[in-house]
Amino acid sequence: MLFRVFIAFALFYSLSAKISCYDCSSVRDIYNYIVTTDTIPRAFGDCPIRKNQDMCYISLRWLLTSNQTGIFVRSIGDGIKTSFSEHFLGVSADLIRIDEQRQNLQHSFTYFCLTDRCNDINTFKRLLYSLTITDQFVDIKDRLIPVEPFDGHWCMMFSNKTSSDPCDMEISVDPSNCIQCSTQYMQDSIGNRMCAGCFTDRIHAQSLFRYIKFDMIDRTSIDRSFINCQSNNCNGVETMQLIREKSTIKFNFDKFFNDI
DSSP states (O other): OHHHHHHHHHHHHHHHHEEEEEEOTSSEEEEESOGGGGGOGGGGGGEEEEEEEEEEEEEEETTTTTTTTEEEEEEEEEEEEOOOOOOOEEEEEEEOOSSOOEEEEEEEEEEEOOSSSTTHHHHOOOOOHHHHEEEOOGGGGGHHHHHHSGGGGGGGOOOOOOSSSSSSSBOSGGGOSSSSEEEEEEESSEEEEEEEEEEESOOOOOEEEEEEEEEETOOOOOOEEEEEEEEETTHHHHHHHHHHHHHHEOOOOOHHHHHH
């Protein structure tokens, strides 16, 4: 309890005060192996400190198709505008179709924090130790194969979101104007919301992914699933259920906070 009070006080104080962050911008970003807790490059433990920053972050992307890892340990400040003012971890697993022969599968996370030097290598290790990401998206990759000629009537059109939380795609449109189906599904403490419709302006990457935002203060989460596709009923309820069934994203708060 005392630890939570301390964290809450530190975060409140940091909103009005500048902080110091580790800045590893001079360290190589891409590594030709999958980085784990035991294989974090040593250079990330010896990065300079940047003062008068607003927020620190650690971002890691596992490029599973090419067996590479991208790492960014930086800060936000120096007049850069940001809408973030939270202590949270965003985690995703996504599959992007490039063409008939190629696809990109990747897992990633970005950790934002608001206290002094909170993006150090010890925090980096605790994040990796506490996080689990797996997927079997290969089982549903065919839903990203576009079918020509495309028919907008294939797209499911549905929304149960409110005017205060609107969809960012067209829902009630003439299907003949659709060029790609899309669905966004979200689950949190309020309930389940869905936006299923189509794009009419341009075709986005044929892709599916799952993203979970973990609030590091109250230990809650928001679970989102997405798909952009061009085949019959590819953005339906069954597909959204499969995206969740074929992926696992878990974060053990106890491991993260107790290993300090």
